[in-house]
Amino acid sequence: xxxxxxxxxxxxxxxxxxxxxxxxxxxxxxxxxxxxxxxxxxxxxxxxxxxxxxxxxxxxxxxxxxxxxxxxxxxxxxxxxxxxxxxxxxxxxxxxxxxxxxxxxxxxxxxxxxxxxxxxxxxxxxxxxxxxxxxxxxxxxxxxxxxxxxxxxxxxxxxxxxxxxxxxxxxxxxxxxxxxxxxxxxxxxxxxxxxxxxxxxxxxxxxxxxxx
Amino acid sequence: xxxxxxxxxxxxxxxxxxxxxxxxxxxxxxxxxxxxxxxxxxxxxxxxxxxxxxxxxxxxxxxxxxxxxxxxxxxxxxxxxxxxxxxxxxxxxxxxxxxxxxxxxxxxxxxxxxxxxxxxxxxxxxxxxxxxxxxxxxxxxxxxxxxxxxxxxxxxxxxxxxxxxxxxxxxxxxxxxxxxxxxxxxxxxxxxxxxxxxxxxxxxxxxxxxxxxxxxxxxxxxxxxxxxxxxxxxxxxxxxxxxxxxxxxxxxxxxxxxxxxxxxxxxxxxxxxxxxxxxxxxxxxxxxxxxxxxxxxxxxxxxxxxxxxxxxxxxxxxxxxxxxxxxxxxxxxxxxxxxxxxxxxxxxxxxxxxxxxxxxxxxxxxxxxxxxxxxxxxxxxxxxxx
Numbered sequence: 001x002x003x004x005x006x007x008x009x010x011x012x013x014x015x016x017x018x019x020x021x022x023x024x025x026x027x028x029x030x031x032x033x034x035x036x037x038x039x040x041x042x043x044x045x046x047x048x049x050x051x052x053x054x055x056x057x058x059x060x061x062x063x064x065x066x067x068x069x070x071x072x073x074x075x076x077x078x079x080x081x082x083x084x085x086x087x088x089x090x091x092x093x094x095x096x097x098x099x100x101x102x103x104x105x106x107x108x109x110x111x112x113x114x115x116x117x118x119x120x121x122x123x124x125x126x127x128x129x130x131x132x133x134x135x136x137x138x139x140x141x142x143x144x145x146x147x148x149x150x151x152x153x154x155x156x157x158x159x160x161x162x163x164x165x166x167x168x169x170x171x172x173x174x175x176x177x178x179x180x181x182x183x184x185x186x187x188x189x190x191x192x193x194x195x196x197x198x199x200x201x202x203x204x205x206x207x208x209x210x211x212x
Numbered sequence: 213x214x215x216x217x218x219x220x221x222x223x224x225x226x227x228x229x230x231x232x233x234x235x236x237x238x239x240x241x242x243x244x245x246x247x248x249x250x251x252x253x254x255x256x257x258x259x260x261x262x263x264x265x266x267x268x269x270x271x272x273x274x275x276x277x278x279x280x281x282x283x284x285x286x287x288x289x290x291x292x293x294x295x296x297x298x299x300x301x302x303x304x305x306x307x308x309x310x311x312x313x314x315x316x317x318x319x320x321x322x323x324x325x326x327x328x329x330x331x332x333x334x335x336x337x338x339x340x341x342x343x344x345x346x347x348x349x350x351x352x353x354x355x356x357x358x359x360x361x362x363x364x365x366x367x368x369x370x371x372x373x374x375x376x377x378x379x380x381x382x383x384x385x386x387x388x389x390x391x392x393x394x395x396x397x398x399x400x401x402x403x404x405x406x407x408x409x410x411x412x413x414x415x416x417x418x419x420x421x422x423x424x425x426x427x428x429x430x431x432x433x434x435x436x437x438x439x440x441x442x443x444x445x446x447x448x449x450x451x452x453x454x455x456x457x458x459x460x461x462x463x464x465x466x467x468x469x470x471x472x473x474x475x476x477x478x479x480x481x482x483x484x485x486x487x488x489x490x491x492x493x494x495x496x497x498x499x500x501x502x503x504x505x506x507x508x509x510x511x512x513x514x515x516x517x518x519x520x521x522x523x524x525x526x527x528x529x530x531x532x533x534x535x536x537x538x539x540x541x542x543x544x545x546x547x548x549x550x551x552x553x554x555x556x557x558x559x560x561x562x563x564x565x566x567x568x569x570x571x572x573x574x575x576x577x578x579x580x581x582x583x584x585x586x587x588x589x590x591x592x593x594x595x596x597x598x
Contacts, residue, residue, distance in 0.1 A: 022269060023269040023270050024269055024270055025269075026267065026269070026322070028318070052266070052267055052268070052269060052322075054318060054321070056346055056349075056350065058349055059345050059346040059349050059350075061310075061314070061342065061343065061346055063310070063311070063314065064314045064317075064343070064346055066311075066314075067306070067308075067310070067311040067312075067313075067314030067315045067318075067343075068314050068315060068317060068318030069318065070304065070306070070311065070314075070315040070318075071279065071281065071304075071314065071315030071316055071317065071318040071319035071320075071322075071327070072267070072315075072318045072319060072322050074276075074279045074281075074302055074304045074315065074319060075275065075276065075278075075279050075302070075318075075319035075320075075322055075323050075325075075327070076267055076269075076271050076275055076319075076322055076323065077271070077272045077274065077275045078267075078269060078270060078271070078272075092308060092310075092311055093307065094311070096307055097304065097305065097306050097307060097311070100305070101304055
């Protein structure tokens with residue numbers, strides 16, 4: 001067990017923070033391990049603490065939550081928390097737009113230096129070569145290029161609540177870079193089962209009916 | 213915990229704006245350009261939208277009526293110019309076209325209002341399409357404005373928008389609920405009504421409006437007033453019936469009923485309500501024999517006699533049911549009815565109201581999307597109550 005942040009704990013604290021501020025704060029979860037961690041945490045909440053929560057479940061495009069939070073903030077002039085991964089944030093950087101339009105956007109990054117779902121999925125079928133493509137370079141998301149963007153890096157569980165408080169009290173755009181424990185798997189059993197079915201049986205071999 | 217005060221990214225609507233929309237710019241045109249009309253349309257449609265906002269939290273009073281998301285390019289300059297100048301539209305420039313579309317999806321879902329996405333004419337057209345299936349899948353209402361190079365100008369200088377490498381207006385069309393490929397500014401009133409119907413659907417709607425770049429600064433004919441386009445079931449207590457009650461109480465002659473083939477099977481109920489109102493009734497050839505003693509419209513210039521009668525009778529309002537006024541008048545215009553006569557148009561199909569748009573644009577219009585039988589029953593109940 002490492003000393004890094006448990007993503008389950010980070011997700012639980014994030015959805016709770018959004019729920020406690022639900023008249024002014026919306027939660028957007030990225031279609032990635034962030035969504036699985038956060039839906040797991042949402043299930044544990046009671047109704048009165050349940051936040052306005054959005055995720056793109058079916059089509060599930062990477063970056064939807066980040067960009068969607070931009071739209072939410074612009075249209076309602078309220079605050080959004082985006083619970084996202086490092087892969088999605090690399091893909092779609094919202095900071096210039098959020099800063100220019102002075103949006104109240106808090107980005108909580110599950111930073112584990114990998115594309116977590118493809119890592120788990122390729123690993124589950126023993127595709128070592130494919131799995132090697134899922135690693136990302138270590139990245140410091142607090143190095144954002146403009147001093148007006150709030151930022152904090154947290155590395156331990158004990159820092160989670162203080163980091164979220166700071167992010168949600170900040171007047172403007174804030175990046176909370178959370179170094180999470182890569183050994184903790186998201187709750188994706190059914191997701192892996194569906195991928196195995198899609199690939200023709202789960203062994204990683206081409207199915208008899210699949211096109212050559 | 214109390215959140216800090218919101219930062220305001222836009223100039224308040226009451227204050228002078230520092231955009232390109234200077235007073236000179238605003239006053240130089242007496243009639244809006246096509247680009248201005250399209251931007252103007254969406255906040256107005258949002259006001260009348262029956263869709264519920266998913267966000268139940270606070271929304272400050274200075275929140276915009278809608279947002280326009282996009283990444284500016286040469287072909288979209290007129291739209292950005294119009295959007296920035298609009299007092300109720302918030303322009304959010306993004307760094308990636310798909311980001312604009314994803315942002316518009318969540319803005320629409322949170323507020324229940326249609327939102328605008330402004331595209332470029334080349335890669336910008338394709339860039340936004342990545343997000344369109346998510347918009348439809350999640351029930352958002354979006355108008356995607358796509359400029360296109362007019363075919364006669366393609367290849368003019370061979371640089372981006374003016375090169376031969378322009379995309380056809382149908383690219384990605386299958387992703388959208390509706391595609392409008394504009395060829396003349398005169399089509400805008402009809403398109404406006406079609407958008408109104410599309411955005412009124414419970415599941416929302418995602419439409420692409422493809423406009424030739426050389427039309428964007430053209431002046432546009434007057435659009436129908438979206439606030440007059442009630443699209444609601446005619447149940448007691450709805451805004452549609454309240455508007456009808458108001459019009460039935462206007463001064464003037466007895467109401468007029470113009471009945472088409474869509475009324476077949478509802479003659480008795482229609483006869484009852486017409487008798488109660490002491491109304492004038494006319495039928496198109498499709499409804500011939502529906503009611504005894506109806507004035508017949510034959511869809512030709514011979515109907516001028518009927519028009520003359522109606523202008524003398526000066527009905528306080530007119531009901532056009534199961535037909536298009538264009539069909540009924542034979543001239544695709546509303547000359548059949550006096551100009552101050554408001555029109556209630558009832559049709560089960562949105563295309564009926566859309567097709568009626570050119571004919572009714574000079575009148576106050578209430579467009580009721582309803583089964584004819586249900587509408588007549590509701591109208592009968594209203595008349596009995598009154």
